[in-house]
Amino acid sequence: MKNSSPFTLLFFTLFLTACGGSKVVLSPNTPDISAAKARFPEYNFEQYEAGKAIYTNHCGSCHALFAPGSKTESTWAKYIPPMVEKVNKRGMIITPEGEALIFRYLLSQGMAH
Numbered sequence: 795m796k797n798s799s800p801f802t803l804l805f806f807t808l809f810l811t812a813c814g815g816s817k818v819v820l821s822p823n824t825p826d827i828s829a830a831k832a833r834f835p836e837y838n839f840e841q842y843e844a845g846k847a848i849y850t851n852h853c854g855s856c857h858a859l860f861a862p863g864s865k866t867e868s869t870w871a872k873y874i875p876p877m878v879e880k881v882n883k884r885g886m887i888i889t890p891e892g893e894a895l896i897f898r899y900l901l902s903q904g905m906a907h
């Protein structure tokens with residue numbers, strides 16, 4: 795090809811790298827909530843933070859916090875309701891909305907398949 799000089803190729807390589815790269819690079823402080831958003835389109839960072847806080851504050855007092863990816867979705871769905879009941883029996887109220895936020899937080903963090 796007559797007009798594809800090394801310079802042109804270099805230019806396009808850099809251009810493509812820059813565009814491809816900007817899509818995947820997330821700041822370490824920006825959580826990736828796309829997995830939960832795919833299921834619940836209205837899901838947002840505020841809900842993520844709220845769910846994370848409820849989970850970390852209330853779900854690690856009797857046993858260690860389980861990593862989101864350590865259990866499948868059906869296992870989480872089975873355990874969250876009775877566990878919320880345990881928390882509430884201790885006088886710390888997790889509302890039904892809070893319960894849903896725990897699930898969505900764990901979902902955003904990647905449950906096992």
Ligand code: HEC
Pocket residue numbers: 849852853854855856857860865869870873874877878880881896
């Ligand atoms: C009052 C103590 C207590 C609190 C608070 C508590 N748990 Fe548990 N959790 C237990 C006990 C005891 C078990 C063992 C088995 C059972 O009771 O089913 C357990 C088991 C589990 C399991 C199953 C673990 C496995 O072996 O697969 C999960 C998942 C879990 N808890 C999640 C949670 C979540 C989420 C919360 C917060 C909503 C929470 N727990 C809060 C006492 C607690």
